[in-house]
Amino acid sequence: xxxxxxxxxxxxxxxxxxxxxxxxxxxxxxxxxxxxxxxxxxxxxxxxxxxxxxxxxxxxxxxxxxxxxxxxxxxxxxxxxxxxxxxxxxxxxxxxxxxxxxxxxxxxxxxxxxxxxxxxxxxxxxxxxxxxxxxxxxxxxxxxxxxxxxxxxxxxxxxxxxxxxxxxxxxxxxxxxxxxxxxxxxxxxxxxxxxxxxxxxxxxxxxxxxxxxxxxxxxxxxxxxxxxxxxxxxxxxxxxxxxxxxxxxxxxxxxxxxxxxxxxxxxxxxxxxxxxxxxxxxxxxxxxxxxxxxxxxxxxxxxxxxxxxxxxxxxxxxxxxxxxxxxxxxxxxxxxxxxxxxxxxxxxxxxxxxxxxxxxxxxxxxx
Amino acid sequence: xxxxxxxxxxxxxxxxxxxxxxxxxxxxxxxxxxxxxxxxxxxxxxxxxxxxxxxxxxxxxxxxxxxxxxxxxxxxxxxxxxxxxxxxxxxxxxxxxxxxxxxxxxxxxxxxxxxxxxxxxxxxxxxxxxxxxxxxxxxxxxxxxxxxxxxxxxxxxxxxxxxxxxxxxxxxxxxxxxxxxxxxxxxxxxxxxxxxxxxxxxxxxxxxxxxxxxxxxxxxxxxxxxxxxxxxxxxxxxxxxxxxx
Numbered sequence: 001x002x003x004x005x006x007x008x009x010x011x012x013x014x015x016x017x018x019x020x021x022x023x024x025x026x027x028x029x030x031x032x033x034x035x036x037x038x039x040x041x042x043x044x045x046x047x048x049x050x051x052x053x054x055x056x057x058x059x060x061x062x063x064x065x066x067x068x069x070x071x072x073x074x075x076x077x078x079x080x081x082x083x084x085x086x087x088x089x090x091x092x093x094x095x096x097x098x099x100x101x102x103x104x105x106x107x108x109x110x111x112x113x114x115x116x117x118x119x120x121x122x123x124x125x126x127x128x129x130x131x132x133x134x135x136x137x138x139x140x141x142x143x144x145x146x147x148x149x150x151x152x153x154x155x156x157x158x159x160x161x162x163x164x165x166x167x168x169x170x171x172x173x174x175x176x177x178x179x180x181x182x183x184x185x186x187x188x189x190x191x192x193x194x195x196x197x198x199x200x201x202x203x204x205x206x207x208x209x210x211x212x213x214x215x216x217x218x219x220x221x222x223x224x225x226x227x228x229x230x231x232x233x234x235x236x237x238x239x240x241x242x243x244x245x246x247x248x249x250x251x252x253x254x255x256x257x258x259x260x261x262x263x264x265x266x267x268x269x270x271x272x273x274x275x276x277x278x279x280x281x282x283x284x285x286x287x288x289x290x291x292x293x294x295x296x297x298x299x300x301x302x303x304x305x306x307x308x309x310x311x312x313x314x315x316x317x318x319x320x321x322x323x324x325x326x327x328x329x330x331x332x333x334x335x336x337x338x339x340x341x342x343x344x345x346x347x348x349x350x351x352x353x354x355x356x357x358x359x360x361x362x363x364x365x366x367x
Numbered sequence: 368x369x370x371x372x373x374x375x376x377x378x379x380x381x382x383x384x385x386x387x388x389x390x391x392x393x394x395x396x397x398x399x400x401x402x403x404x405x406x407x408x409x410x411x412x413x414x415x416x417x418x419x420x421x422x423x424x425x426x427x428x429x430x431x432x433x434x435x436x437x438x439x440x441x442x443x444x445x446x447x448x449x450x451x452x453x454x455x456x457x458x459x460x461x462x463x464x465x466x467x468x469x470x471x472x473x474x475x476x477x478x479x480x481x482x483x484x485x486x487x488x489x490x491x492x493x494x495x496x497x498x499x500x501x502x503x504x505x506x507x508x509x510x511x512x513x514x515x516x517x518x519x520x521x522x523x524x525x526x527x528x529x530x531x532x533x534x535x536x537x538x539x540x541x542x543x544x545x546x547x548x549x550x551x552x553x554x555x556x557x558x559x560x561x562x563x564x565x566x567x568x569x570x571x572x573x574x575x576x577x578x579x580x581x582x583x584x585x586x587x588x589x590x591x592x593x594x595x596x597x598x599x600x601x602x603x604x605x606x607x608x609x610x611x612x
Contacts, residue, residue: 031457155476162467166453169519172420172446173471174438220458220503 008245011131014139015237015256018195019207021146023233024153025191026208027215027226028184031164036091037079037185039205040098042192044075046105046201049126050112059122061138061197068126069193075101076189102201129200129253131241142194149187153226160184161222199253210260211236217271236260288331293358295328296337300355303347310352312344371398372433373527373558374419379428381411381418388414392428392583396560398526400575401553403563403589407602410580412562413449416529420446432527442472445525447516449532455505461515462500465490468522490518495544510541517545527558534565546572569593 029038045068052067053059075097082093109123125133153160162170163180171177188208195204215228240256269277295318302317303309315329329345332338337351347355376394380387389411396402404412417423419430421437432440445468468490469483491497494514499507507515513533520528528549534542549559549572563569569576569589576593578584578601585597 031454033454158470158473158478159475161459162470165457165459165464165467166448168417168422168448168452169446169467170470171422172441172444174441175470175475216458220460222458225458 003242003245007132008241010136010139011134011245011252012238012241014134014142015131015198015241015252016234017139017142017146017237018191018198019211019233019235019237019256019260020230021142021149021191021233022195022207023211023215023229023231024226025149025184025188026210026212026233027222027229028160028164029188029208030212030216031222032184035209036094036098036205037076038188038192038208040079040094040101041072041076041189042196042201042204043098043105044101045069045072045193045196046126047071047101047108048074048105049123049196050105050108053112053123054108061133061135062141064126065193065196068196069189071101072189072193073186076185105201125200126196127200127202128251129196129198129203131198131244131252131256134198138197145190145194149191152183152187156180156183157223164222199256203253203257206257206260207233207236210257210264214260214263214267217267217274220273232260232263236263292328292331292335293355296332296351296355297358299338299345299347300352303352304356310339310346310348312341312346315340315343315345318345372396373398374560375431375434376415376419377429377431379415379418379425379430381414381423381425387426387581389418389425390582392579394577394583394586396558396577396586397575398558399553399556401549401559401561401573402575402577403561403569403573404577404579405563405566405569405601406579406584410601412579413531415579416446416531416560416562420444420529442523443526445520445523445528447520447528447530447533450509450513450516450535452531455507455512457504459504460500461496461502461504461507461511462487462491464504464515465518465522468519471523486522486524487518490522491515493521493548494518508538510537513537513541513545517548521548525557528552528560530559530561532562532564534563566598 026038029035048067048069048071049064050067051071052064055067056063079090079093079097082088082096083090086093088096112123159170159175159180162173163175163177163184167177167181170180192204192208195207199207211229211232212225214232215225218228219225236256236259240259241252243259244250244252244255267275269275272278298318299313302313303311329338329340332351333340335351336348337354338345338347372395374394374396376392379389379392379394381389388409392415394415404415406412414423418425419437421430430437432443437444462484465487466479466483469479469486473479473483488497488500491500494517496511496514496518499511504512504515513536517530517533520530530549533545537545549561552559553574561573563573570593573589575587576589577586578592578597580601580603584601585592
């Protein structure tokens, strides 16, 4: 594989842009708890592609994506309609629209395939995507949409942020929340439609969610989250394309999604503040500290009955106490809280002070 | 006796589906009172506030703030929603949330600057949360989160404050801190309307009260109308709440 090949560069550039714009917009979807909306929209786009082909009889990707856009939007508004007009919960509405539209789209696809028209072959690439079909025009379109999206994001950043956090409050401040909502949702639909050719109907939602979910692990700032999600998305696109290009017959869309998935797993495990690994390490350290302090408190309890706080006591005395282990004693000695000699221990001045202030110390740490 | 009417509600009826949640509410809230809205669960207390603020669309009736519709008087009104109505794991800081209180006066697109930041810091100071300004909001306790919400409303520098259960799930220290701020607001001549659950503290905290259970049962000064009769009418069972002065 020649990595300076023009087609390869076009495809890589395209998937990078796609990953970035999906990551940015996906952050909003994730924070609005609308993760499944992306999945429903992308599936809802399928009948639009088929109908656009049936009407025009041509496989021009722009026309097909226009069809996808229209049916994606219809699906979105139906979902919103079902949620507001009926008692059904949003997951039901999403599931309903997703399967109905997808089913209808599949029906149309099989119908098209039975047509005596040589042109029909390849429509099913929209199911799983085919990055190899990306042309420079497609990439330009992605770049233009992404730039518009960026400008809108910067202009309405404050409005997006407050709507995501507290929609009712936003309304009382006099903002037209419906407008902001439609703006965000439209861009999400647009990003999904742009990605259909590359990643396909079935996996498209992962492009939205995975970079955003990974980014959330690393930061507590919305701006940083959106930027990080864009970076993760772009890298997923690039790595995915490179990997699939270097291995024959690997479909690009799924590889991109898997790379994004690796970002997610890595973030879930290794993020310093929210990651599982450091959480577990902190948890174990806290337990150890608590064990240490409980032992120290117990020693303090014994020692304070003596006039000399450093009066030596037998280690056997501690045997009734559950927190006591050899390693805790060693650790206490390391910290210079006690001194050990033979089978006896004695509190040091430092240890005595630490033990008498234990609870105060804890409340101080809390505040 | 105050005679200026801050909030006036006429014939307000609200329904979510078929059953009305609020039925034909007429209400006049005088300027400068600290008013509790009390009533059982499902009485429509939050709904009343949300309808006044235009979050919910009523089936019938009208609301006016100092004689004009709410749309024209937004800058006079601040709202403290229920703490549980938002996701506190949202990636933002305490200061950021308080800054949102300035978004209304900024309007569309315009960014907040130093002036807004200064106002937000002052509000944080007032609620005793200045040391926590940079803290991620999920790392705050329930009482601290409530104070942040209060600060966000204070930053709006409004004349009328609507608060939905500000004492829910907060500890005694925070409750006292919040009520002191509310009393301070009243002292400045502002009107404060609070959805409240703890009947015991009504006479101590508030000077005005509205009993609500889908219909308005009574409204007026606490010392005149906070009695067993109205409580029984509102809650439907016999009450023995001693009214301490």
